[in-house]
Amino acid sequence: MKEYKYKINGNLYKVTVGDIEDNNVRVEVNGTSYTVELEKQAKPKIKPVVRTESTTPAAPPTPISRPAVSGGKxxxxxxxxxxxxxxxxxxxxxxxxxxxxxxxxxxxxxxxxxxxxxxxxxxxxxxxxxxxxxxxxxxxxx
CATH class of the missing domain: 2.40.50.100 (RNA polymerase II/Efflux pump adaptor protein, barrel-sandwich hybrid domain)
Incomplete structure (x- = not known):
């Protein structure tokens, strides 16, 4: 069981995450129990990877980042x-x-x-x- 504390719009919530079965999770929020149904995620389509022989060393992986937004906040x-x-x-x-x-x-x-x-x-x-x-x-x- 995991316990979390969240502050939403100035209100404090104590959330305890319990058992997970299939897509259902037992949670308790401020002492009240709920069964939460998780959204099913679509399975990604896997594309085959074509490997080629190379004598040069592989480049280090590039970290993933969000694209920069020009101007504004x-x-x-x-x-x-x-x-x-x-x-x-x-x-x-x-x-x-x-x-x-x-x-x-x-x-x-x-x-x-x-x-x-x-x-x-x-x-x-x-x-x-x-x-x-x-x-x-x-x-x-x-």
């Missing part, structure tokens, strides 16, 4: 649910693409959350120790 979203361990920037800081902004603990691993563009931090929407969901806007960069 851009939110850095959480790729996974987890807990914020450390925030390495503050509002008003100028950041460069690829700079580590914060560290997120997810599935017992520390994940660097990096900037996807150059810009200025205009808002930090989370705090150290906060439990967050996947897709949460963490930092706004202008």
């Amino acid at each position: 851009s939110g850095i979203k959480s790729p996974l649910p987890g807990v914020i361990l450390e925030i390495k920037v503050k509002e008003g800081d100028t950041v460069k693409r690829g700079q580590t902004l914060m560290i997120l603990e997810a599935m017992k691993m520390e994940n660097d959350i990096k900037s996807d563009r150059d810009g200025k931090v205009t808002a930090i929407n989370v705090s150290k120790g906060e439990s967050i969901l996947e897709g949460t806007d963490l930092i706004i960069i202008e």
Whole structure:
């Protein structure tokens, strides 16, 4: 069983995730039990990989990042649910693409959350120790 604390619109929720059977999950929110049906994800179509012999060493893998948005404000979203361990920037800081902004603990691993563009931090929407969901806007960069 996993326990999480979420703050949504200023309200604190204590969520306990219990047994998972097929697509159903037993959860308890602030003491009230629910059965939650998970969305079934479509299985990705697998394309065959054609290998060719090469005498040059393979290039290191390129990290996946969101495309930069030209102009305006851009939110850095959480790729996974987890807990914020450390925030390495503050509002008003100028950041460069690829700079580590914060560290997120997810599935017992520390994940660097990096900037996807150059810009200025205009808002930090989370705090150290906060439990967050996947897709949460963490930092706004202008």
